[in-house]
Amino acid sequence: MYLTVSNVTKRFGTFTALDNVSIEIEQGEFVCLLGPSGCGKTTLLRLIAGLTDVDSGTVSLQDEVLSNLPARERGFGIVFQSYSLFPSMTVAENIGYGLKIRNVPMARINARVSELLEIVKLPHLADKFPGQLSGGQQQRIALARAIAVDPRVLLLDEPLSALDAKVRGSLRDEIKHLQRTLKIPTLMVTHDQEEALALADKIICMNHGVVVQAGTPEDLYHRPATRFVADFMGVSNLVSTEVIRREMPALLTARPDAPDDQFDACIRPEKIGLVADADGAATVRSVGFLGNLTRYKLDSALGDLVVESHGSLGLTEGQKVAVQIVPSDCIWVANDGTEVSE
Ligand SMILES: Nc1ncnc2c1ncn2[C@@H]1O[C@H](COP(=O)(O)OP(=O)(O)OP(=O)(O)O)[C@@H](O)[C@H]1O
Numbered sequence: 597m598y599l600t601v602s603n604v605t606k607r608f609g610t611f612t613a614l615d616n617v618s619i620e621i622e623q624g625e626f627v628c629l630l631g632p633s634g635c636g637k638t639t640l641l642r643l644i645a646g647l648t649d650v651d652s653g654t655v656s657l658q659d660e661v662l663s664n665l666p667a668r669e670r671g672f673g674i675v676f677q678s679y680s681l682f683p684s685m686t687v688a689e690n691i692g693y694g695l696k697i698r699n700v701p702m703a704r705i706n707a708r709v710s711e712l713l714e715i716v717k718l719p720h721l722a723d724k725f726p727g728q729l730s731g732g733q734q735q736r737i738a739l740a741r742a743i744a745v746d747p748r749v750l751l752l753d754e755p756l757s758a759l760d761a762k763v764r765g766s767l768r769d770e771i772k773h774l775q776r777t778l779k780i781p782t783l784m785v786t787h788d789q790e791e792a793l794a795l796a797d798k799i800i801c802m803n804h805g806v807v808v809q810a811g812t813p814e815d816l817y818h819r820p821a822t823r824f825v826a827d828f829m830g831v832s833n834l835v836s837t838e839v840i841r842r843e844m845p846a847l848l849t850a851r852p853d854a855p856d857d858q859f860d861a862c863i864r865p866e867k868i869g870l871v872a873d874a875d876g877a878a879t880v881r882s883v884g885f886l887g888n889l890t891r892y893k894l895d896s897a898l899g900d901l902v903v904e905s906h907g908s909l910g911l912t913e914g915q916k917v918a919v920q921i922v923p924s925d926c927i928w929v930a931n932d933g934t935e936v937s938e
Pocket residue numbers: 608613631632633634635636637638639640787
């Protein structure tokens with residue numbers, strides 16, 4: 597294992613921001629730290645960077661425990677959420693800053709800066725100041741500055757969150773390409789599950805200062821461990837065992853053998869089939885056209901359901917339908933008491 601965080605706890609006064617958190621990043625891996633606002637993502641990143649002290653637990657790189665190593669000696673590259681370029685330095689000076697304070701000769705700095713400007717596709721901006729750049733350009737420069745020193749780990753704290761959707765999408769692809777090319781182990785914080793699914797080799801999902809689940813994007817989407825993860829990783833239909841037992845008992849075949857209140861069913865919207873049926877038990881409440889797919893909201897015996905289909909099913913509001921679900925598409929998730937968001 598390359599970077600290891602073991603049993604880290606961090607308190608601010610009486611508030612526990614991180615509670616016995618352990619995570620691992622392998623050499624070359626792109627890991628996304630995902631979770632709602634306030635769950636402790638930035639705190640964890642700052643602890644790894646050495647910008648905040650841990651109360652207990654350790655951060656180690658390969659076999660070296662980093663606890664007493666100050667941030668600037670860890671050799672990590674960091675990009676923060678809001679633009680953090682030095683406003684009075686040019687783009688080139690910003691990118692070269694880390695090399696300059698390490699007394700690298702000027703000729704080598706200039707060569708490296710030119711190379712990095714090519715990598716982030718902004719060679720024409722070398723002499724501009726940060727205030728003259730767009731948000732997307734500033735984040736590209738911040739990225740170039742972070743990788744200038746050949747960091748041992750790249751730490752990105754929501755680097756895309758201040759950007760509009762289009763710039764965000766293209767910069768997301770560039771970050772992925774860059775990371776794949778340079779193979780720098782990367783930990784990126786986000787609270788956008790789509791971003792995490794698109795970028796990560798591994799997703800670590802947090803809530804209230806604890807790691808709820810860590811795994812591949814496929815694991816978290818198709819095999820969420822808890823109701824919270826199921827709800828957080830995209831649109832889910834969450835139905836209690838009690839309701840399934842009453843309305844569609846055939847779905848119970850794959851359910852773990854445990855008391856009813858311990859597991860709920862999670863059924864993804866694309867896994868539900870609908871057919872027009874005048875005697876059907878469900879009613880289409882709304883039809884939403886989303887371009888590449890159509891989203892139906894239903895009143896059904898299972899409660900409110902969201903169903904998504906590529907292409908139109910030709911159903912209209914108010915129409916009666918029959919709902920079809922295959923037992924193997926019913927994922928049983930631990931009921932952690934999470935309320936379902938609308
Ligand atoms: N220096 C501090 N002093 C006191 N409380 C803090 C401090 N830093 C963070 N916290 C608290 O710790 C919790 C976790 O904060 P953190 O910034 O890590 O959340 P986050 O997951 O990054 O959220 P967001 O997605 O909004 O950035 C929050 O409740 C926050 O108020």
